Amino acid sequence: MNNVSKSLRFQIGIFGRTNVGKSSFLNMITGQKVSIVSPQPGTTTDVVEKVMEYRPVGPVVFLDTAGIDDSSRLSTERLQRTEAVFDRADVFAVITENGFWGEYEDWLREKALLKKVPFVIIVNKIDVYPLSDDFQKKLNAVTPHVMSCSCVDIDNSEKEAVKDTFGKILAACGEEGSPHKQTLVRDLFPKGGLAVLVVPVDAGAPKGRLIMPQVQTIREILDGDSAALVVKESEYGSVLPMLSGKPDIVICDSQVVQKVIAQTEQDVPCTTFSVLFARFKGDLTKAAGGAASINKLKKCDRVLIAEACTHHAAEDDIGRVKIPRWLRQHTGLDLQIDVCSGRDYPRDLEQYSLIIHCGACMLTRREMLSRCSEAAEKGVPITNYGLAISYFQGVFERVMEPFREL
Ligand SMILES: Nc1nc2c(ncn2[C@@H]2O[C@H](COP(=O)(O)OP(=O)(O)OP(=O)(O)O)[C@@H](O)[C@H]2O)c(=O)[nH]1
Ligand code: SF4
Ligand SMILES: [Mg+2]
Structure with missing residues (x-):
């Protein structure tokens, strides 16, 4: 336990x-x-x-x-x-x-x-x-x-x-x-269905194990009496033809979302672990609005990148290197970008024009909802890494599609 x-x-x-x-x-x-x-x-x-x-x-x-x-x-x-x-x-x-x-x-x-x-x-x-x-x-x-x-x-x-x-x-x-209990994935496809999970196993992946969001998603699929097929992105294209029908949903890591969508038929729902977690841990509507506000950023605006835990930053770290780079490339703006990590989350949020938060797997839903409300009170849009990445890559509408009717 x-x-x-x-x-x-x-x-x-x-x-x-x-x-x-x-x-x-x-x-x-x-x-x-x-x-x-x-x-x-x-x-x-x-x-x-x-x-x-x-x-x-x-x-x-x-x-x-x-x-x-x-x-x-x-x-x-x-x-x-x-x-x-x-x-x-x-x-x-x-x-x-x-x-x-x-x-x-x-x-x-x-x-x-x-x-x-x-x-x-x-x-x-x-x-x-x-x-x-x-x-x-x-x-x-x-x-x-x-x-x-x-x-x-x-x-x-x-x-x-x-x-x-x-x-x-x-x-x-x-x-x-208890805060309103939120399912992770179970309500997105029928009981007894098949979910294909596309999980990169690269230098950034921890040795010998899957990361918590992936494990939690698999567990919830199994709890819902459905099946999960876990595959690396390099094998995804060759595994699909082996299936007797189409999968009920495809869930992939944000960093391979473009590649996965390109190989997935248009009528198969496809989203990312980050979108699942934006809803599971926080407020998906607010996070979607936050991603859409990327295009409203102006020169010299200040953006906060918030990581909920401290970890050793890799050379091409997602929060410290990749997202700031993509954000500057996408907007073409000279933005001021601050990074905070762990529980040292700043209280003076009003100085920011946007908060891009990590998947928050180490935070409780109550904590993340509290961060979302605090940002809303101060008029600061908030989104998460995965939604921002899907936005940069032009696949935002596609990864949000499975949630439209909910
Ligand atoms: N008589 C009596 N003494 C108690 C009781 N509970 C705690 N104490 C004593 O009160 C003192 C303070 O106890 P702590 O548990 O350190 O109190 P605390 O609220 O954690 O204190 P801080 O960490 O300094 O804020 C100690 O000397 C305890 O032995 C009790 O039920 N009866
Ligand atoms: S809390 Fe955030 S930074 Fe830490 S592992 Fe989870 S998603 Fe990554
Ligand atoms: Mg004490």
């Missing part, structure tokens, strides 16, 4: 002021020393992640954060890291103590409301500060998900009871707050 990608796990953000017992709570419910605990406020300085199977929710990732009232020299940076978890969390679990409710907790509540994410309150340290009826009533008016506990000096059965209560609350939150 630990093989489940983090981006597909239910993400639980643990927030609160310093020293309320956030890390102690994480250690108690995971049964491991995941986070450092100490009486010194400001012990947790960065986000601590713990993946596990948590019943009855399934694969989850807990995100322990720095206290939001941290007033140390590094507090701004710590707060920024905690704020990045706001975009990721499928649930806000806020730890506090009896009688402790003020501007910080209200601020967390506002953030959860804004993100439309369920809000859980855990009143900790009840061994020293028992939960009063008045405080319980106050919290019940904030959220239906309130629990209390102590993280020290409790026996195994008490620990199990806390884990059980938290599990039930999380399961209820999962029902209430």
Whole structure:
């Protein structure tokens, strides 16, 4: 189960002021020393992640954060890291103590409301500060998900009871707050059909394995009781005549899309993994609009290329080299192009005229939707690498065709 990608796990953000017992709570419910605990406020300085199977929710990732009232020299940076978890969390679990409710907790509540994410309150340290009826009533008016506990000096059965209560609350939150579930490919062709996947195995491909978007697509096709035929682009043309009929859909890597389309009959739906992921992870309509805005760019406009994870950039890296080159060639403009990677996504998006995002396979759908909404709020079009490539190559309409009627 630990093989489940983090981006597909239910993400639980643990927030609160310093020293309320956030890390102690994480250690108690995971049964491991995941986070450092100490009486010194400001012990947790960065986000601590713990993946596990948590019943009855399934694969989850807990995100322990720095206290939001941290007033140390590094507090701004710590707060920024905690704020990045706001975009990721499928649930806000806020730890506090009896009688402790003020501007910080209200601020967390506002953030959860804004993100439309369920809000859980855990009143900790009840061994020293028992939960009063008045405080319980106050919290019940904030959220239906309130629990209390102590993280020290409790026996195994008490620990199990806390884990059980938290599990039930999380399961209820999962029902209430999961972002609209989006299929990847299953609704694009009939059950029992055949999808041909064209996958380049070149120097850019990882050794000995397929990449996650390809694996996820194959898995969803199999889950839908359909068949997937996986072929390299060099073999695609010779494999097609071996089939007794036409495939129901062809899905290829964006970098070979022109070649594949040239060999595919016009009435066979054909798209790319990138288009599938633009819809699965984010908002395909916005991403299509973003690609179409490439032609509206003007001289000296600033474009952001956003990679959601850090990886060693290859010599002819897609995000750092190829897309900037194709973008300049296509527009004929001297554009200013910035690249960001990992979770260091800039907040000052208004300076950009376009964002070209990677496929976001490492981000959750909630995180990517949040990036799409943030861009929309600031009036900046956003698209992804694959859509931009199809646009540069003049096959945009063709790869969008399978989605027209949906
Ligand atoms: N009495 C009592 N002490 C607790 C409880 N939970 C945590 N503590 C103590 O409170 C102190 C702070 O605990 P942490 O888990 O480090 O708190 P935190 O919220 O992660 O703190 P920062 O990382 O500094 O923001 C430690 O001394 C813990 O032993 C509890 O339920 N009861
Ligand atoms: S850069 Fe984006 S698409 Fe590529 S592996 Fe990282 S998260 Fe996935
Ligand atoms: Mg801590």
